[in-house]
Amino acid sequence: MRALVITGPNRAEVQDVARPEPAAGQVVVDVQRAGICGTDVEFLTGGMAYLHSGHAAYPIRIGHEWMGTVAAVGAGVEETWVGVRVTGDTMLGCGVCRRCLRGYQHVCEFRHEVGIRGGWHGALAEQVAVPATSLHRLPGSVDDAAGAMVEPGGNAFRAAQGADIHLGDRCLVLGPGTIGLLSALFAQAAGAEVHLLGRGERSLAFARSLGFAGVWGQDELPDLPWDAVIDASNASHLPGRALELVEPGRRVVYIGLAGVPSVIDTREIVLRDVTAVGVLSGSPGLAGTIEAYASGAVDPRPLIAATVTLDELPGILAGARPAGAGAGPKFHVAL
Known part of the structure; x- marks a missing residue:
């Protein structure tokens, strides 16, 4: 089969590789749609932290935002x-450590x-081969494009959930990238008045097209009380x-x-009685994200700038934008 392989810094190519076989407890999925994100770009540039910590190494076959149809199952997995x-969780815990057994498999050390x-x-x-336990079924009301947006959506769902938003709250999101925009959409669906802060006219203009209460440049932010702030930036x-x-x-x-x-x-946290919440993974939010997409409460599809082929992907990872691409931050690959 064909797969995108990053062989070293700034070197990516489509290669013919062996098809996966499902081990016990696993399934093989025919991938239909997959997205790329900033982590994938960091693998291409060589800046991804896991390359330096030893948790990842070249060559690497990337892709963690996906949907597809189950094609085969391994021993112990129901033929049904x-x-x-389906789509699937990115974080695959060991299943036996203290964290996994307490429901924190997404931060499992192993x-x-x-x-x-x-x-x-x-x-x-x-x-792609994944454990059957990582799968989430996609209802018919979640199309392929939205299905491949469940993984980033899970992160944003958890960010909005962590902000403890109530009807009528005013929420400020820092950073109008994919996760920031999705967080803003989930916050808006929860009943908040949502504002975004960013830089770069193209990203700000796109954010304005989504109908939020306010989208502001670095020096334009109004002096308003912010009931929740979500930092989705890299600043x-x-x-x-x-x-x-x-x-x-x-x-x-x-x-x-x-x-x-x-x-x-931290004195600010204590003296102002603020709660700070960190979000690593969308894992605990995937089911809620699918429900929100299925009901129409949140529609992630406007964020997709273009859907390209696997052969076009190395150029996209390197920063190219194909002719006719929209203004959104997300690129998908149709397989």
Whole structure:
């Protein structure tokens, strides 16, 4: 089968590789749609932290935002899975450690991450093998495009959930990238008045097209009380700024990651009685995301700028935007 392989920094190509065989407890999925994100770009550039910590190494087959149809099952897996449209969790815990047994498999010390960590091959390929326990069924009301947006949506769902938003609250999201925009959509669906702060006219203009209450440049943010602040940026100064902006007694959610350490003053957290929430993974939010997509409460599809072929993907990862691409931040691959 054909798969996207990153062989080293700034070297990506489509290769012919062996088709996966399902081990016991696993399924093989015919991938129909997969997305790329900032993590995938970091693997291409060589900046991804796991490359330096030893949790990942070249060559690597990326792809952790996907949907498809189950084609085969391994021993111990019910045959009824065959033919079912699914997406899957990225975080594959060991299943036996204290964290896994208490429902925190997404932060298991020994976890694999599909297309990211521990050598588990990703879904930017014609097929992917994953544990049956990681699967989530997709209802007919969630089409292929939305199905491949469940994984990033799970992160955003958890960010909005972590912000403890109530009807009529005012929420500020820092960073209008994919996760920031999805977080804003989930916050809006929860009844908040949503504003975004960003930089770059193209991303700000696109965010404005989605109908939020306010979209602001770096020097334009109005002096308003913010009941929740979600930092979905990669700017090292914004975690501290988020803490300054949030109303006393409310919550800041940190889901973005800067390339260098950020500094916050914990005295601000204590003296203003603020709760700070970190979100690593969408795992606990995947089911809720599917429900929101299925009901129409949140529609992630406007964020998709273009759907390309596997052969076009190396150029997309390197920063190319194909002719006719929309203004959204997300690219999908149809397989």
